[in-house]
Structure formats: C-alpha cells, structure tokens
Amino acid sequence: MRILYITQWFEPEPTVKGIEFAKALAERGHQIEIVTGFPNYPSGKTYPGYRIGFYKREVMDGIVVHRVPLYPSHNGSSVGRILNYFSFMASAALFSLFRARRFDVVCCYPPITGGLAAIFATWLSRRPFLIDIQDLWPDSVVKSGMAGTRRMEKILALMCNFVYRRAARIIAQSKGIRTRLIERGVPPEKISVVYNWADERAAAPAGLADLSPYDFGAKFNIVYGGNLGRVQGLDVMVRAAHLARQRAPDLQLLLIGDGIESENLKQLVQRLGADNVRIAPGVPRTMIGDIFAASDVLALHLWSDPLFRITIPQKTQFYMAMGRPILIGVEGEAAEYVTQAGAGVAVPSDNVEAMADAMVQLAKMPKDRLADMGRRGQEAYWRIFSFSAAIAETESAFQKAIGDARGNAA
Known part of the structure; x- marks a missing residue:
C-alpha cells in the first residue's frame, strides 16, 4: 500500500x-x-x-x-x-x-x-x-x-x-x-x-534528565506536563495547589511546558503567593519520562465543556503508560477510563475546591495504594490503547x- x-x-x-x-x-x-x-x-x-x-x-x-x-x-x-x-x-x-x-x-x-x-x-x-x-x-x-x-x-x-x-x-x-x-x-x-x-519509549525513565531544578526533595509532587494553553484551564490546578497547601504542607505542583498561558500562570502564582507551585519550560520527550517517573501523581485538567466529554486527551494514555497515579479534572470518556481502571481520582472540571480535596486525598494516601493505582493504569493502557x-x-x-x-x- x-x-x-x-x-x-x-x-x-x-x-x-x-x-x-x-x-x-x-x-x-x-x-x-x-x-x-x-x-x-x-x-x-x-x-x-x-x-x-x-x-x-x-x-x-x-x-x-x-x-x-x-x-x-x-x-x-x-x-x-x-x-x-x-x-x-x-x-x-x-x-x-x-x-x-x-x-x-x-x-x-x-x-x-x-x-x-x-x-x-x-x-x-x-x-x-x-x-x-x-x-x-x-x-x-x-x-x-x-x-x-x-x-x-x-x-x-x-x-x-x-x-x-x-x-x-x-x-x-x-x-x-x-x-x-x-x-x-x-x-x-x-x-x-x-x-x-502513548510514546511507549518515552513513557519510561531513561536517566537523561537533570531533576535538580525541580526540587522534588521530600515533597509530594503532583506533575503536569504539556501545553500551557487556555483550554487546559491550569489556573484551576494552581489555585487548588495553593488551597491544598494548608492541609498538605509537603504538596508541590509542577507545571512543565510552554504555551500562550505560560506568563499568565506565572503571574497568578506570584499574586497568590503560591510558593508550592513551580512552572518550568518544556523538555524533550526523551527526558519527560524521567520527570514523570519521579512524580507521586500525574495531573491533567480541561475546561468544563460538552466537547471535552467526548475526547480523550493524549496525556491520559501517556500517564497510564507511565504507571503513575492520575488526578484527572476532565469529565466524560477520559475520566471513565481512569476511574474504571482504578488508576486514579477524577474531579469535575473548573472546580478548585474539588481539585484541592483530591490533591490532599492523594497526598495522604498510603504509598502502596498509590503504587497499585499506577499498576492498574499501566495494565489498562496495554489492554486498550x-x-x-x-x-x-x-x-x-x-x-x-x-x-x-x-x-x-x-
């Protein structure tokens, strides 16, 4: 052909x-x-x-x-x-x-x-x-x-x-x-x-990335990687992480990527005084697996809209292939795959309080339960995607x- x-x-x-x-x-x-x-x-x-x-x-x-x-x-x-x-x-x-x-x-x-x-x-x-x-x-x-x-x-x-x-x-x-x-x-x-x-080769640690700029340390790290655009509604995640800090002092949100909302998000972090939120430039796909593997939870969010209930953001597959727990602020088909697999926690879009509650819930969850979520997500990826x-x-x-x-x- x-x-x-x-x-x-x-x-x-x-x-x-x-x-x-x-x-x-x-x-x-x-x-x-x-x-x-x-x-x-x-x-x-x-x-x-x-x-x-x-x-x-x-x-x-x-x-x-x-x-x-x-x-x-x-x-x-x-x-x-x-x-x-x-x-x-x-x-x-x-x-x-x-x-x-x-x-x-x-x-x-x-x-x-x-x-x-x-x-x-x-x-x-x-x-x-x-x-x-x-x-x-x-x-x-x-x-x-x-x-x-x-x-x-x-x-x-x-x-x-x-x-x-x-x-x-x-x-x-x-x-x-x-x-x-x-x-x-x-x-x-x-x-x-x-x-x-998912890019199945990238969805695994390769030992190529320098993790020191991200200050993971002993923190509970929730990581988003991808486009910092409007429809992602990442201000919700920034506000939620700032709110969650009161109940989970070790929680850190890391946003990695580039896009038209990058400067607005940085300004929001400054206005809120959200010192547990870090925004870093995008990295090559060969390195993103190292960063994701070092995270405790991988997160994604989209605006609340009927359109997004019928789509599956590609990050869903990548996160599942990584074998990390997922925090998904997307309603509809994508959230159903995550929750039915037992791979993470889903919250309504555009809901800062629900996102903050979920961040705290995951931060307080036993490590073995988090690991089980990641394993279930990875198994579902190979079965479906x-x-x-x-x-x-x-x-x-x-x-x-x-x-x-x-x-x-x-």
Missing part, C-alpha cells in the same frame, strides 16, 4: 502520529511519504535549524518528508491562526495535486483544513482519502476563546460537513467523537475508532477505504 500522509504537524513538533507512526506502517511493508509544514508548534516560532522556504525535502529514519511553506503562528491571534491553517492547506494542496496519483490512498491529520487540502490533492487522481479527527471542529475552535470564532462557526460547520461527505473513511480518536459524527449525519459504517497511544493495536486498526481503515473506492469505481 502506498500512502501519502498530509499533516500540518510532524517531527520535531510534538504530535501523536509522527515519525514512529510512519515507521510502523513502513515496517508493515507500506510505502509512506509525509507532506508537512516547517516546524513551529507550539510556540509559533520556527525551530532551530529551519527557515521558512518554498520547499525542503528531508529523510527521517528512512521516511521521505516534504516540507511546504506556511505562516508560523500559535498565539492568541485569530488572524494569525487562520493564516497558519490556511497557508498550510494551500501549500499542501498544491504540492500534492500531481503527487497524489503515485499513491493508493491519502490520509490527512487534523485540523480540518488538511481535509480540504486532501480533497484538492485527490481531485485529478481520484484517489480515496481519509481524515483523522482528533478535535471536533467547529466546536473546539469556538471554545478556544479566540476573537471572532463564533462568527465563523457556521462557515466552519459547512466546511467540516463538506470534508466528511467527500472522505472515503473517517478515523475518530474516541467513541464519543464517533457518536457525535453520526449525529451530524456521517454514516456509521464510514467511521473507524482508533484510540491514540497500545501502539501495536492502533497501527493494525489504522492499516485496516486504509485498506477499507481503498477497497470501497475500487468497489465504487467498478
């Missing part, structure tokens, strides 16, 4: 379906090439060693990567974000228009503008394309809080429905997203649920798309 994979984000940017995903498909005997942009996510600044140009060809671990121009941006500006998405869409579409005929199938990774690129790319070749739905547009765009997004909601909804109709197959990252797509008129037989997985199972299911979705297209053409 020959696969052209269009994705706005690819290594060295953090992404679930990056080079390991491509290599796994190649190892199963498939030819895969990547069409992506010049790396700039999540900071919006082009990575060292790269400069925006008309085209750059790379070979990463035997995989051919074609980089096409885009407008680099990932701040609070809706204009900048629109330029970012649509500039890549145009570049990827034009580059792939004549190249797509060399492949059996085209796959596009979110955002939905990648689906528009795939439609244009397959226009001449009539190749089938799949779209991978990680975030449900227009819902997630509107909830981002950027100015002007509500005025664009109807246009985005029409764009999404157009892509869904044209796609040969849709991959949904959760059962909840599949249900929502069906409610929007997508035929059930067109949707494959493929759960995201493993990389090998997801690759096999993805391969099956590609084959069905090709088979359906050939059947329709016959």
Whole structure:
C-alpha cells in the first residue's frame, strides 16, 4: 500500500502520529511519504535549524518528508491562526495535486483544513482519502476563546460537513467523537475508532534528565506536563495547589511546558503567593519520562465543556503508560477510563475546591495504594490503547477505504 500522509504537524513538533507512526506502517511493508509544514508548534516560532522556504525535502529514519511553506503562528491571534491553517492547506494542496496519483490512498491529520487540502490533492487522481479527527471542529475552535470564532462557526460547520461527505473513511480518536459524527449525519459504517497511544519509549525513565531544578526533595509532587494553553484551564490546578497547601504542607505542583498561558500562570502564582507551585519550560520527550517517573501523581485538567466529554486527551494514555497515579479534572470518556481502571481520582472540571480535596486525598494516601493505582493504569493502557493495536486498526481503515473506492469505481 502506498500512502501519502498530509499533516500540518510532524517531527520535531510534538504530535501523536509522527515519525514512529510512519515507521510502523513502513515496517508493515507500506510505502509512506509525509507532506508537512516547517516546524513551529507550539510556540509559533520556527525551530532551530529551519527557515521558512518554498520547499525542503528531508529523510527521517528512512521516511521521505516534504516540507511546504506556511505562516508560523500559535498565539492568541485569530488572524494569525487562520493564516497558519490556511497557508498550510494551500501549500499542501498544491504540492500534492500531481503527487497524489503515485499513491493508493491519502490520509490527512487534523485540523480540518488538511481535509480540504486532501480533497484538492485527490481531485485529478481520484484517489480515496481519509481524515483523522482528533478535535471536533467547529466546536473546539469556538471554545478556544479566540476573537471572532463564533462568527465563523457556521462557515466552519459547512466546511467540516463538506470534508466528511467527500472522505472515503473517517478515523475518530474516541467513541464519543464517533457518536457525535453520526449525529451530524456521517454514516456509521464510514467511521473507524482508533484510540491514540502513548510514546511507549518515552513513557519510561531513561536517566537523561537533570531533576535538580525541580526540587522534588521530600515533597509530594503532583506533575503536569504539556501545553500551557487556555483550554487546559491550569489556573484551576494552581489555585487548588495553593488551597491544598494548608492541609498538605509537603504538596508541590509542577507545571512543565510552554504555551500562550505560560506568563499568565506565572503571574497568578506570584499574586497568590503560591510558593508550592513551580512552572518550568518544556523538555524533550526523551527526558519527560524521567520527570514523570519521579512524580507521586500525574495531573491533567480541561475546561468544563460538552466537547471535552467526548475526547480523550493524549496525556491520559501517556500517564497510564507511565504507571503513575492520575488526578484527572476532565469529565466524560477520559475520566471513565481512569476511574474504571482504578488508576486514579477524577474531579469535575473548573472546580478548585474539588481539585484541592483530591490533591490532599492523594497526598495522604498510603504509598502502596498509590503504587497499585499506577499498576492498574499501566495494565489498562496495554489492554486498550497500545501502539501495536492502533497501527493494525489504522492499516485496516486504509485498506477499507481503498477497497470501497475500487468497489465504487467498478
């Protein structure tokens, strides 16, 4: 099978379906090439060693990567974000228009503008394309809080429905997203649920990170690692840790990452005088396993919103694979996997008091019970979310798309 994979984000940017995903498909005997942009996510600044140009060809671990121009941006500006998405869409579409005929199938990774690129790319070749739905547009765009997004909601909804109709197959990252797509008129037989997985090599200590800057010491360390963005609502965790300090004096909250809320969170820590909260820059994935392994609890939080009840934040799988207890401030499908596995404690989103109570509960919990939570989470990860199972299911979705297209053409 020959696969052209269009994705706005690819290594060295953090992404679930990056080079390991491509290599796994190649190892199963498939030819895969990547069409992506010049790396700039999540900071919006082009990575060292790269400069925006008309085209750059790379070979990463035997995989051919074609980089096409885009407008680099990932701040609070809706204009900048629109330029970012649509500039890549145009570049990827034009580059792939004549190249797509060399492949059996085209796959596009979110955002939905990648689906528009795939439609244009397959226009001449009539190749089938799949779209991978990680975030449900227009819902997630509107909830981002950027100015002007509500005025664009109807246009985005029409764009999404157009892509869904044209796609040969849709991959949904959760059962909840599949249900929502069906409610929007997508035929059930067109949707494959493929759960995201953890970077299983990174989800283990490697002995590469210097832990001294984090001052773990004899403290009870609750750690968040990832994007410091708006929808994460990390101010809730900061306020909760400050409140919990009264009942759990040894508790420390560590937020590791970069994002548009980084400075606001630092200012909040200063205003509160939350001296048990530390905010540190993001680290390479090769080192994050060392930091997570040294934690007592791994935490995540998202705004309270119906949209987030049907998605599974990728940190859920990574935290479970790490084998650490989980404090999850997310309602819906993700929290259900954690609590049903006995892997941690779930609290309602946006509830500072409930989050603080849970922090104290975990800080006072016996060590053997915490260890049991971590073990249960890790076992559930391998049972439900493993990389090998997801690759096999993805391969099956590609084959069905090709088979359906050939059947329709016959």
